[in-house]
Amino acid sequence: MREPRLVSNPLYAPSQVTPRTAEPSHFHHSLPGYAPTPLIDAPHAAQRLGVASVHVKDESARLGMPSFKVLGASWATYRVLLRHLGATREEIPTLDALAARLTNSGIRLCAATDGNHGRAVARMARLLGLSAAIIVPGDMVGERIEAIREEGATVEVIEGGYDDAIRRSAELASETTLIVSDTSWDGYVDPPGWVIDGYSTMLSEIRQQFRDAGLSAPTIVAAQIGVGAFAAAVARGFATESQARLVGVEPTQADCVTSSIEQGGVTTIPGPQLSIMAGLNCGTPSIIAWPDVSAGYQTFVTITDEQAADAMRLLASDGVVSGESGAAGLGGLLCHRDELGLGPDDSVLVISTEGATDLQNYRAIVGDAAARLDLDVHQHEGALR
Template structure:
């Protein structure tokens, strides 16, 4: 086997898993069911493809590699379309119900029955790009004003995509976590409503709704398979995606659920550090990772409850293998489908290939010729300029 990526040293910690019922308690099956019923009724809903990368699997010596490509999701380019938009709808449902003194349904919000009331409710959030785009899209659909806070390193292309959906975009000089703090404080001052994918003490309903929306993706995967994968690689970030998928896998497969491996950039490894300490742990981000959607220093405490019980291993990957993995997916081995993906989408792919170039780590993780691997391609090309730059790097090299 020839190496597909530059040599890379991965950080690894085997989780000291807790026991408990977080996969059912934090995200009950009925919450997943409500989200699925509503989201599949939205105009434009379609299942995203689950691609088999057979040539890659053969080259790296595993039984199967499956890649869930979230690029086509609602035309927004990422799995986040399932979370922020749905959470926005739920906030509007709750607040309009209070305003009119009656039980308002999700369908009422979707069909515009209370359009005047929605127009008086401002929703806000901080984002690295995809969550904000999803929230802006949802607000545009449901008729609510939207304010999105972005940090200094968010690309202008991603900012403009949110403006094009009607959001007011506020850029700050600091990092993602500082934009979260500003969104919270200005919402409190003005009577706006935060729709975040991360939780904190006293704030859990919208993050729970976000993760429930992600369950649609997990259910699509589960129902496409005749047996559980042996391993699933999940992106880190604040932990919402990973927690939503872990809960969905646990509820569907039970004791047969796959071994879950969380992957983060070594520049933003808050879940890796949380695994070390055994509690949700914030880290400082001194340098931004190319995987913009994963540049998060503060984990969601709600998500961590699920991850602490459901994740077997935490990995960090270096920046040097990110761009080559994007190029490998776009220009694949003969026989595999070419997939254009964003930088955050390839975290699991990069980690898997690097693992198979390391016999010791492969053994630690139980990955061999019979392993069936599931990867979550969390985003397509959400910033064409960045993607084009990544693809040109190969020519320059």
């Protein structure tokens, strides 16, 4: 197993990062139950890091789901369907208007997933009265598969990893089966770009919450990386802030972006990727996310599963229920605190991108700490189901 490492980015060029968009916000406000997720002060994390403050954007309950992914999936689904219908956003501005146009359309949505993105696509299909086919890698835990099925989707479990699931989903594309992927490949770039755009709503919320609380802008922003869509959105939100240092975090077992930085271009790493950080188990960076990720981050770090688990326990001590992938950003800062030169003048932002999507594993890792601090893990079962 590879040891955790820190890589300074020779490709860093923040002026080349795509500007953040505000376009998805209106559509997101039309989704049932939309509300900004909380920004939480995390004093125990700040003490461990030796910094002035840590604030956590808690995405454990977003639009009734346990992850931020629904923001990207919903916007990309909307744009994919508009293009299929030959309609404009002005003609179909809301979810309800879109559903009305799709009655008896026979359209099926399809996505490959390591959990949260596919479930979000399945939720969008259900809200729109469409069917959905979700392709998952063979090592996905049963709880995440069942959560997707409970959205009404069919689930195909394939041999191999996430990259294999992506290839299978691409094979299913047709006039009536529309692919909504959060990663790109040759000839397929628009929907993954729309996924990145969809995450902008979360970044706008963060900036507004910092202003409303009278907080100075963060000096350190950590973002976990799978194929890079989320990391690209974070780069668009913060790379042009001169005082913000962006740190990308990956598992040691799934370090495709860090390896690509070292190689100077998009690189596929050998599989399988089997980290407990299931949402980050990716072997190839998204080509549509790569330009913003490679230009927007000063530093990339990798962490082990145990270091992610340590971050889960620390977040629990600050009242945040964070899953394995969700805690990775903080895990990267904890593991590489000294190398990163974190100090008492730093204000840190981390984004807990998911709640306890594997409750059994969450309890195994955090259970005692959760009990001591009276954290009600069961409150997340409603979002999970």
